[in-house]
Amino acid sequence: MAKKEELRRLRTGTIINATSKEQETDLIKALKKTVKYLLTKFGKKIVVVHERKWLLKDIVRELKRAFPDVDFHHHFDTSAIKPDGGILFIQGKNQEAYPILIAEAKNQGTNELRIKEGLKKQAKGNAIERLGKNVIGLRAALLRETIFPFVCFGYGCDFKDTSSILDRVTTIAMFGHLNKTYLHNLEQGKFNRGSFYFRSNPWTVGEMFEVMRDIAERSVLYYFSKYKENTFTSSG
Numbered sequence: 001m002a003k004k005e006e007l008r009r010l011r012t013g014t015i016i017n018a019t020s021k022e023q024e025t026d027l028i029k030a031l032k033k034t035v036k037y038l039l040t041k042f043g044k045k046i047v048v049v050h051e052r053k054w055l056l057k058d059i060v061r062e063l064k065r066a067f068p069d070v071d072f073h074h075h076f077d078t079s080a081i082k083p084d085g086g087i088l089f090i091q092g093k094n095q096e097a098y099p100i101l102i103a104e105a106k107n108q109g110t111n112e113l114r115i116k117e118g119l120k121k122q123a124k125g126n127a128i129e130r131l132g133k134n135v136i137g138l139r140a141a142l143l144r145e146t147i148f149p150f151v152c153f154g155y156g157c158d159f160k161d162t163s164s165i166l167d168r169v170t171t172i173a174m175f176g177h178l179n180k181t182y183l184h185n186l187e188q189g190k191f192n193r194g195s196f197y198f199r200s201n202p203w204t205v206g207e208m209f210e211v212m213r214d215i216a217e218r219s220v221l222y223y224f225s226k227y228k229e230n231t232f233t234s235s236g
């Protein structure tokens with residue numbers, strides 16, 4: 001993957017500088033547990049890097065390198081994709097970064113509370129539309145690989161079983177099942193779905209950790225298999 005200009009190494013006990021400094025969300029708690037697990041599992045075999053955002057200029061640079069016969073473009077060097085949980089990478093000895101986990105969390109649905117307060121319903125879908133935009137960019141960023149280590153945890157009354165908005169999520173998921181992990185691409189890479197966990201009740205830290213741990217761990221093993229394990233071994 002593309003070389004990162006600034007990489008923050010995470011060791012055991014290191015605090016992740018995540019999206020929100022003011023409030024540590026359950027997603028970030030699950031992310032920290034995932035990092036701790038990876039460092040315990042793989043030890044000095046990997047260096048884990050956390051980035052709060054992925055600059056479009058870095059994505060486009062990598063796409064041009066991987067697909068030199070295709071035209072790519074972006075407008076501003078400051079534009080970026082900013083997943084709620086950021087992006088976890090493992091760093092190669094050549095300073096290149098390989099994404100192993102991209103995590104989002106979406107809470108949507110206040111209509112039940114508004115009805116109780118005597119207010120009109122609000123339109124559904126705002127969080128999902130933003131999610132769809134991010135997924136398009138992230139899928140493109142991972143076109144070189146045959147995995148898509150993306151997961152989104154959604155909750156709120158808009159995602160109850162009787163809500164038609166679930167089909168908006170299913171469409172973003174390339175018509176895969178919700179609440180199922182899709183890491184490896186299907187049909188020679190045509191379907192790089194990602195994983196979408198959605199329901200009305202909030203997801204617990206433990207539930208998110210189990211999904212994120214699985215995706216990140218198998219992503220590391222994928223890169224070990226494709227690029228050889230000694231490409232990533234830490235010397236520290």
